[in-house]
Amino acid sequence: MKSAVIVFPGSNRDRDMQYALTRITGDAPQMIWHAEPTLPPLDLIVLPGGFSYGDYLRTGAIAARSPVMRAVADAAAKGVPVLGVCNGFQILCEAGLLPGILMRNASLRFICRDVHLRVETADSPFTRAYAKGDVFRTPVAHGEGNYTADAETLARLNGEDRVAFRYVTAAGEATAEANANGSVENIAGILSDRRNVLGLMPHPENMIEPAHGNTGGRRLFESLTHTLVAA
Amino acid sequence: MSSASPIAAEPTITPALVAEHGLKPDEYQRILALIGREPTITELGIFSAMWNEHCSYKSSKRWLRTLPTRGPRVVYGPGENAGVVDIGDGQVVVFKMESHNHPSYIEPYQGAATGVGGILRDVFTMGARPIAAMNALFFGAPDHPKTQHLVSGVVGGIGGYGNSFGVPTIAGMVMFDPRYNGNILVNAFAAGLADRDAIFTSQAEGIGRPVVYLGSKTGRDGIHGATMASAAFGGEDSDEKRPTVQVGDPFAEKLLLEACLELMASGAVVAIQDMGAAGLTSSAVEMGAKGNLGIRLDLDRVPTREERMTAYEMMLSESQERMLMVLHADKEAEAAAIFRKWGLDFAIVGETTDDLRFRIIHGGHEVANLPIKDLGDQAPEYDRPWEAPEAHAPVLADTLAEPADYGATLLKLIGSPDVASRRWVWEQYDHLVQGNTVQRPGGDAGVVRIDGTTKALAFTTDVTPRYCAADPFEGAKQAVAETWRNLSAVGAEPLAITDNLNFGNPERPAIMGEFVAAIRGIDAACRALAYPVVSGNVSLYNETDGVGIPPTPTIGGVGLLPDHRAMATVALKTEGEAILLIGADGHHLGRSIYLRDVAGRDEGAPPPVDLDAERAAGDLVRRLIRQGKVTACHDISDGGLIVAVAEMAMAGGVGAIVTAPGGVNRLGWLFGEDQARYVVTCRPEDAAAILEAAGLAGVPGRSIGLTGGDSVGVAGLFGVSLAKLRAAHENWFPSMMAAG
Numbered sequence: 020m021k022s023a024v025i026v027f028p029g030s031n032r033d034r035d036m037q038y039a040l041t042r043i044t045g046d047a048p049q050m051i052w053h054a055e056p057t058l059p060p061l062d063l064i065v066l067p068g069g070f071s072y073g074d075y076l077r078t079g080a081i082a083a084r085s086p087v088m089r090a091v092a093d094a095a096a097k098g099v100p101v102l103g104v105c106n107g108f109q110i111l112c113e114a115g116l117l118p119g120i121l122m123r124n125a126s127l128r129f130i131c132r133d134v135h136l137r138v139e140t141a142d143s144p145f146t147r148a149y150a151k152g153d154v155f156r157t158p159v160a161h162g163e164g165n166y167t168a169d170a171e172t173l174a175r176l177n178g179e180d181r182v183a184f185r186y187v188t189a190a191g192e193a194t195a196e197a198n199a200n201g202s203v204e205n206i207a208g209i210l211s212d213r214r215n216v217l218g219l220m221p222h223p224e225n226m227i228e229p230a231h232g233n234t235g236g237r238r239l240f241e242s243l244t245h246t247l248v249a250a
Numbered sequence: 251m252s253s254a255s256p257i258a259a260e261p262t263i264t265p266a267l268v269a270e271h272g273l274k275p276d277e278y279q280r281i282l283a284l285i286g287r288e289p290t291i292t293e294l295g296i297f298s299a300m301w302n303e304h305c306s307y308k309s310s311k312r313w314l315r316t317l318p319t320r321g322p323r324v325v326y327g328p329g330e331n332a333g334v335v336d337i338g339d340g341q342v343v344v345f346k347m348e349s350h351n352h353p354s355y356i357e358p359y360q361g362a363a364t365g366v367g368g369i370l371r372d373v374f375t376m377g378a379r380p381i382a383a384m385n386a387l388f389f390g391a392p393d394h395p396k397t398q399h400l401v402s403g404v405v406g407g408i409g410g411y412g413n414s415f416g417v418p419t420i421a422g423m424v425m426f427d428p429r430y431n432g433n434i435l436v437n438a439f440a441a442g443l444a445d446r447d448a449i450f451t452s453q454a455e456g457i458g459r460p461v462v463y464l465g466s467k468t469g470r471d472g473i474h475g476a477t478m479a480s481a482a483f484g485g486e487d488s489d490e491k492r493p494t495v496q497v498g499d500p501f502a503e504k505l506l507l508e509a510c511l512e513l514m515a516s517g518a519v520v521a522i523q524d525m526g527a528a529g530l531t532s533s534a535v536e537m538g539a540k541g542n543l544g545i546r547l548d549l550d551r552v553p554t555r556e557e558r559m560t561a562y563e564m565m566l567s568e569s570q571e572r573m574l575m576v577l578h579a580d581k582e583a584e585a586a587a588i589f590r591k592w593g594l595d596f597a598i599v600g601e602t603t604d605d606l607r608f609r610i611i612h613g614g615h616e617v618a619n620l621p622i623k624d625l626g627d628q629a630p631e632y633d634r635p636w637e638a639p640e641a642h643a644p645v646l647a648d649t650l651a652e653p654a655d656y657g658a659t660l661l662k663l664i665g666s667p668d669v670a671s672r673r674w675v676w677e678q679y680d681h682l683v684q685g686n687t688v689q690r691p692g693g694d695a696g697v698v699r700i701d702g703t704t705k706a707l708a709f710t711t712d713v714t715p716r717y718c719a720a721d722p723f724e725g726a727k728q729a730v731a732e733t734w735r736n737l738s739a740v741g742a743e744p745l746a747i748t749d750n751l752n753f754g755n756p757e758r759p760a761i762m763g764e765f766v767a768a769i770r771g772i773d774a775a776c777r778a779l780a781y782p783v784v785s786g787n788v789s790l791y792n793e794t795d796g797v798g799i800p801p802t803p804t805i806g807g808v809g810l811l812p813d814h815r816a817m818a819t820v821a822l823k824t825e826g827e828a829i830l831l832i833g834a835d836g837h838h839l840g841r842s843i844y845l846r847d848v849a850g851r852d853e854g855a856p857p858p859v860d861l862d863a864e865r866a867a868g869d870l871v872r873r874l875i876r877q878g879k880v881t882a883c884h885d886i887s888d889g890g891l892i893v894a895v896a897e898m899a900m901a902g903g904v905g906a907i908v909t910a911p912g913g914v915n916r917l918g919w920l921f922g923e924d925q926a927r928y929v930v931t932c933r934p935e936d937a938a939a940i941l942e943a944a945g946l947a948g949v950p951g952r953s954i955g956l957t958g959g960d961s962v963g964v965a966g967l968f969g970v971s972l973a974k975l976r977a978a979h980e981n982w983f984p985s986m987m988a989a990g
Contacts, residue, residue: 028508028592029501031416035685038701052591068683070414073501129409131680160413160680225682230699230814232690 020244022048022063025091027082032068032105032224039224040065043240051087058090063100063243066091066107068160068222078121078163079109088114100144100243101216105161108208108218117211117218118176119168125201129162133233134199134221136207137187140180143210145217148242154191155235157226159199164220166202166209176209183217184208263288271298277630284624292561292610292617296625299528299566300535303790306629309756310788313769321782323745330451331372331524332442333784335746337810341700342449343707344378345441347386347750347806349789353496354436358403362436363411363498367570369440370415371524374507375573377450377514378442380417381684382698385438386711386750386804387424387675390431392667392986397426400434401675401987407498408438409678414500415507418687419679420696421709426667427716432794437750439711439806443700450514452523452533454541454576454602459520461534461545461600462582464589465506465572467555468530472496472568502571502594509592510573516588518581525572531565533574534600535608538622541576544603545622549612553595561612576602636762642720645840645854647918656920657968659848663889663921664896665978666847667986674983688814692901693821694739694885695807699814706814708742711806714888716841717856719800722764726771726803727859731925733807734779735885738868739928741817741875742809747776749786749805754798756790764801765790772803778861781807818875818883818930822902825958827881828937829895829906830930833867834950835914836890836922843889844921857923863949864926870947871928879940882931890921894929895955896962900976908955909965920964931957 022040026033033050040063041047048065051058058064071082082088088110095101095116103111111117124130133156138149149155168176176182184207188197193205200220208219223236261267268278271294281289281297289297303309319327325342326334332346350365366383373380385408390397401424412419417440513519521541523533530547538545549564559567577585582598589596603609608625610618653659663669676691688706689697695710712732718725730747737744749772754761776783792799811817839845840854874880882902886894892908899906910916932940937953944951955965963969 029414029504031414031504031683032685035683038685069416070501070504073414073499075501128406129413129678129680131413131682132677158682160682162413222682225685230688231685 020044020046020062021060022046022065023051023058023061024048024065024067025053025087026050027053027069027071027085029071029073030067030069032222035224036065036067039227039240043227043237044244053082053085053087056086056090058094061094061099063102064091064094066103066110068105068107071106071110079106079113082110083113092116095216098213098215102145103218104222104224105220108220109163111216111218116216117209118172119166121163122165122167123163124165130199131158131160133158135187135189135197136184136221137191139182139185142180143183143214143217145239145242146183148238154187156233157221157223157236159221161220164200164202166206168203173203179212181210182206183210184219261291263294271295272302273298277301280630284628285620290617292565293620295562295566296531296618296620299531300625301629304527305532307788308630309632309634309790310765311631312633313766316769317773317783318776319782319784321746321780324782324784325446327782327784328786331375333746333748334376334449335784335808336446340446342444342446343441343808344373344376344444345439345748345808346372346785347437347439347748347804348787349750349752350436350438351434351752351789351792354404355434358400359407359410360497362404362407364496364570365436365438366408366411367498367500367503368526369438370417370503371526373440373442374510375450375522375524376444377448378444379511380440380442381686382441382696382709383412383417383419383439384696384709384711384806385422385436386713388430388435388715388802389426390434391428392426394428394431398987404436405675405678411498411500413680415504416683418681418683418698420681420687420698421691421711423711424672424675425715427800429800433792433799435752435799435802437804439748441707441709441808448514450519450522452521452536452540454521454537454543456520457543457602457604459576459579459602460582460598461547461602462575462577462585463552463597463599464509464575465594466499466502466569467553467595468564468567469555469569470559470563470567473563473566496568496570498570505592505594506571506573509588509594512588513585516581516584518577518585520576520578522573522575525574527568529567529569529572530574535622535625537574537576538608539626544605544607545600546603546609547600547611549610551597551599553597561610561617565610634756634762635759636766637759639722639763639767642855644838645845647837647839647915647922650839650849650917652917653848656964657970660892660896661970661974661978662848663843663893664975665982666843668843669889669893670982671979672983673980674987689740689817689819693819694736695742697740697811697814697817704813704815706811706817708737708740708809708811710736711804712736713802713804715800715802716846716852718768718802720841720856722767722801723771724856724858725801726768727775728856728925729803729805730772730775730781731859731861731864732887733805734781734864735868737807737809738872739818739883739885741872742811743872744779744781744807744809746782746784747805747807749783749803751786751788752792752799752802752804753790754793761798768801768803775861779865816876816878818880820884820898820901821882822898822904822906822931822957823881825904826934827931827957828934828953829908829955829957830932830937830940830951831891831927831954832871832930832944832949832951833927834924835919836924837915837918838922838924839918842921842923857925859925866947867926867928867949870944870949871930874930874940874943879936880930880932884929886927886929887923890923891929892920896975898929899962899972900979903972904957905959905961905972906955906957907959907963907965911952
């Protein structure tokens with residue numbers, strides 16, 4: 020699988036993503052500097068976690084206007100899967116590739132802890148190895164992951180089966196206590212209208228092997244591998 | 251001698267000006283004798299920066315020299331930016347701890363943030379990529395009016411910097427004591443990984459090589475005594491005063507990290523030094539003096555973010571995220587391209603010379619011309635008078651009445667300020683970034699695996715100020731021993747320590763006596779445990795209104811696991827396992843949490859540390875863990891045995907019932923803080939073999955109970971549900987922070 024991880028100056032989970040893709044897909048991704056105006060043909064583009072430009076303005080706001088983002092948008096328009104994790108999700112929203120925004124956590128504090136996610140749809144290149152309703156554990160690490168969108172957008176996301184993940188309890192219930200950051204309707208990740216762009220706040224790349232304490236994030240990457248895509 | 255030509259605004263050097271620079275009259279005489287003339291104001295600033303306590307260690311140096319700093323794995327001990335220890339396979343771990351106490355009290359968020367930034371720079375200056383961070387925080391009483399604000403700011407600042415930079419903050423400690431009310435302590439630790447043959451130091455080589463400035467621009471922030479100095483220079487600048495606390499920019503630091511590592515890999519770097527305390531001055535002097543070279547700096551080429559900065563201000567600025575390097579002359583263009591890629595300021599600001607002088611040119615004038623080696627070598631050194639601390643009698647359990655309700659007592663201790671869960675703190679730190687965290691905060695040590703291997707490094711930071719206040723010698727021994735124990739408790743081989751020595755005013759003989767005793771305690775423990783000191787930092791004058799802090803020699807310990815899959819954690823794993831006490835029965839309650847927080851008496855001698863027993867118990871436990879015989883392990887520290895068992899039960903969600911052996915004093919057995927002890931669990935069929943191994947190793951041990959159920963208790967005495975324990979343990983910190 021030909022994948023690429025876009026590296027912004029303040030990306031800091033780019034290596035984590037590189038490791039996860041290499042381990043699970045068997046192919047090392049290309050690491051592409053944000054100043055590149057063009058991209059080679061790819062099967063997957065990943066915008067990793069971090070603080071792309073320090074995020075002193077709004078998270079992802081400057082990165083969304085980075086040279087490489089035009090090429091990312093073009094690829095997304097052609098149907099190339101684009102995955103944005105944490106800061107990558109924030110950048111996708113700022114760039115208009117996904118609707119809605121990510122505000123400061125309701126607690127007003129950065130939060131690093133494991134959460135449980137419920138798979139809301141298996142109909143996407145990122146979730147097809149899961150079954151709808153599956154619950155898995157994976158960590159969050161962010162200060163601004165409080166997803167919100169206007170009522171019309173939410174209705175569309177729900178109506179078009181584009182909510183990919185929600186924060187839930189271990190038993191799979193979307194309660195207020197399970198909602199790590201105050202996101203509307205416990206939303207942790209969403210898909211684009213063509214279902215080839217996924218943004219999510221949690222870090223599946225940090226939960227892929229027994230040393231991480233759990234392998235709940237692994238299937239997201241397995242969904243993306245050729246064998247499963249072909250199946 | 252080539253005289254320094256005065257510039258228009260050059261003020262007269264008066265005794266008052268000398269005093270305002272923190273230089274004593276005899277120290278000023280020493281300067282006059284050294285240079286044979288009156289210094290310029292810039293030179294006076296340089297001397298004050300180089301000869302202050304922070305940079306020169308003038309009160310502590312003669313004692314620091316006595317510590318053991320060598321060992322078979324030590325590559326670089328104290329004297330470099332950080333200690334360097336071999337971990338095999340051509341790799342080294344590079345680490346250090348440093349305080350940022352005063353700035354954090356004045357402006358907690360930025361003070362703590364820049365403390366983290368400074369220690370990270372110390373590590374990557376040596377060519378190591380940071381892989382772990384920790385911090386030891388000491389606040390005043392929880393109900394003191396400033397505590398909430400300080401905790402919130404310090405924790406926010408540490409998280410704000412480390413999270414953005416991208417280093418996992420995987421361990422640490424937080425303590426409360428009213429003696430820190432007016433003087434909190436923020437000790438930040440960082441560790442990095444490098445190849446042994448790719449370590450960089452500050453030692454310059456070669457004449458006529460470019461001295462290069464890299465990183466953020468220089469501003470007027472952090473100038474010591476800058477307010478005074480700028481007023482003295484010219485009246486119209488008085489509105490240009492800046493607070494002496496610097497502002498951190500973790501994004502700039504991340505760029506600096508990547509640019510430095512890329513530059514080092516390119517082969518362009520001869521020597522490198524970060525600009526920390528006393529910025530441009532100490533970094534340039536360090537590079538020249540270590541390399542037996544002179545340095546000439548042209549300040550007109552230094553990138554500045556404010557106009558009309560004087561030479562004095564530029565030489566003393568402590569603006570953050572800056573580096574000074576000596577490069578190979580033919581690599582300049584390649585280096586410039588790397589800096590540009592990362593969008594960093596880059597300027598050739600000087601060159602190495604053969605005259606052993608430190609020359610500063612500004613506006614075409616030479617504003618300083620000093621003997622570069624003497625700035626460091628000839629710094630004053632004091633053997634300050636000291637008084638031995640007064641000894642206290644031990645408090646043994648049989649002199650105390652038993653509590654009416656043991657269950658309520660355990661609950662109280664589990665939710666007490668120094669025992670309660672620190673989750674509120676460490677959930678604000680990204681402890682997972684880099685994807686290598688294999689043991690998270692909340693256990694005995696944080697553990698990160700090493701990329702591409704099964705090896706892992708363990709990290710812990712420890713000190714018990716209430717012990718140190720009562721007996722600095724035993725307290726310092728205990729701090730070293732506890733780090734050694736915490737590393738052993740996860741299965742790691744303790745490698746070496748970094749020490750962060752926080753004390754009051756050394757000019758008081760009683761305080762100096764605490765310092766001397768603590769050094770002797772560290773020395774004794776490090777020698778007995780073959781556990782050298784490879785880096786450290788001394789922070790003196792920690793006092794407010796004449797009241798000093800308790801002596802606080804914080805120790806950061808680093809250990810190595812050959813295989814992280816054989817690591818132990820504190821969490822009980824399953825029902826029906828045997829619980830063993832490794833080490834002697836407890837009875838020592840002096841300075842215990844029980845005595846202070848339940849009996850209301852902060853009295854007695856702290857528990858003494860028998861270093862031979864410590865070593866025997868630790869070596870045994872580590873061996874058992876590596877043999878896979880231990881299913882959970884926790885050292886016994888604050889609160890004693892039953893608190894350790896309760897912490898293990900809460901972590902695993904499995905209850906535990908222990909039985910007090912006949913003939914022991916129950917109070918001391920449950921709550922005594924005797925040292926060199928662990929609680930371990932094992933499959934029931936392995937218990938006899940483990941106790942036999944303990945016997946052979948000369949380590950006391952006994953089977954004390956079984957895991958299971960949903961409560962923690964002592965057979966025939968009490969039981970408290972896990973739910974109640976967890977509520978008390980988890981709620982204390984958030985409630986304290988939410989209190990109005």
